[in-house]
Amino acid sequence: MKIYILNDNRPKTPYGSEHGLSWLVEAGGGKVLFDTGPSDIFLHNAEKMDLSLDDVDTVVLSHGHYDHGNGLMYLDRTPPRRLICHPEAFAGKYHRGSTAWIGLPLTHEEAAARFDLVETREPYRVTDEIIFLGEIPRNNDFESKRTAFVREDGREDFMPDDSGLAVITPRGLVIISGCGHAGICNITAHAVQVTGIRKIRAVMGGFHLKYDDEVTRRTVACLNKMGVETARPSHCTELPALARFYEHFGNEFVRSGDVLEI
Secondary structure, rough: OOOEEEOOOEEOOOOOOOOEEEEEEEOOOOOEEOOOOOOOOHHHHHHOOOOOOOOOEEOOOOOOOHHHHHHHHHOOOOOEEEEEEEEEHHOOOOOOOOOOOOOOOOOHHHHHHEEEEEEEEOEOOOOOOOEEEEOOOOOOOOOOOOOOEOOOOEEEEEOOOOOOEEEEEEEEEEEEOOOOOOOOHHHHHHHHHHOOOEEEEEEEEEEOOOOOOOHHHHHHHHHOOOOOOEEOOOOOOOOOHHHHHHHOOOOOOOOOEEEEOO
16 A cells, blocks of 8 residues: 655655645555645645546545645545545534634535535445544543543533544555544554454554653553554654654654655
């Protein structure tokens, strides 16, 4: 399989980069656009990579934050595209203590008019090899225990819409997270349960870890225990946490313009 990094937080010359994530996932002859980033930068980078998105008819949204979904506004209406997401992706989203909107640029009604909208809490097979994981059970005792987000009514928002992809490859399971608000270990465990595949080739994407603290150390230990061969945290994973992962996995930075073969 190949993953084309259309946007991530770190750039590679001559590609642009903004805070957000947009990856093109290619596996078994199928293509899925996983998130669209914060703007049209994913389209500009795709052009620089000599990639056409005209034949990509499926978009998967990891969750309903602007830095993963604002690019939806810049996708042409033709060809018709499926948009797959959790039903709560369109809920109002804010940082605690702020009135700034951090949700999606489209209402549910606008998205349904613009895309063939598929909303599901259950796993959804996108292609023979690519599965949208649906709602992630929060089963361990160290991930997703705090949140900086609130809903419109002021309730804490633990991002039940946060999900990811499981990709079945000959070398094992590849798990891709947009931000990992549900916890990357929870996401990985759910992917194993959904697919029945215990061999994990790689876990990649946003892990939402900021510090080299107990949560990060327990996350590394958990992924090691599950037998993860490669971990490639990116986007919302900060340098102290990246250093801890590098110590165990030797991971390189993920950058806009990279092409990852797994």
